[in-house]
Amino acid sequence: MNLLEPESLYDRIGGDYAVNAVVDSFYEKVLRDDRIRGYFDDISMNAQIGKLKSFLKMAFGDRSVYDAERLRSAHAPLVARGMGDIHVDILIEHMESTLKEQKVPNALIEEAVTIINGYRDDVLCR
Numbered sequence: 202m203n204l205l206e207p208e209s210l211y212d213r214i215g216g217d218y219a220v221n222a223v224v225d226s227f228y229e230k231v232l233r234d235d236r237i238r239g240y241f242d243d244i245s246m247n248a249q250i251g252k253l254k255s256f257l258k259m260a261f262g263d264r265s266v267y268d269a270e271r272l273r274s275a276h277a278p279l280v281a282r283g284m285g286d287i288h289v290d291i292l293i294e295h296m297e298s299t300l301k302e303q304k305v306p307n308a309l310i311e312e313a314v315t316i317i318n319g320y321r322d323d324v325l326c327r
């Protein structure tokens with residue numbers, strides 16, 4: 202860690218070890234939830250888990266490398282199938298409860314949720 206720079210949220214949450222555990226357990230919840238699982242029917246979950254891990258590394262770490270177009274084009278077909286705010290809310294709830302289970306402190310959970318919410322408009326192609 203460089204002492205001149207504030208530690209990123211990614212590191213404060215617990216780095217690769219913690220975020221990998223969070224993403225694995227998060228997708229278990231997503232796939233058990235009838236309200237959203239249908240959107241993941243044709244998706245390779247191994248690939249998806251890898252993509253979300255690297256996305257969170259960016260989102261909780263170095264946001265300067267964010268690729269909005271990639272997030273928008275990945276979700277555009279889902280928006281066409283009816284995905285909307287309610288589905289984003291459900292995913293965020295699963296993320297919040299997973300972070301809680303992993304014993305991430307509430308202040309960091311709030312930071313994480315604020316960051317994820319910041320991608321809502323791109324995900325919903327607005």
Ligand code: HEM
Pocket residue numbers: 237240241244249252253256271272275276279284288289292317318320321324
């Ligand atoms: C703020 C909320 C969300 C974030 C940050 C997010 C993040 C991501 C990321 C990073 C990818 C991989 C994109 C890529 O690299 O190709 C992805 C793909 C995907 N997301 Fe989301 N997502 C969000 C909301 C949702 C919601 C609400 C649903 C459906 C309930 C959803 C379903 C999917 C599916 C099915 C894919 C795979 C698309 C494909 O490979 O064809 N996402 N998401």
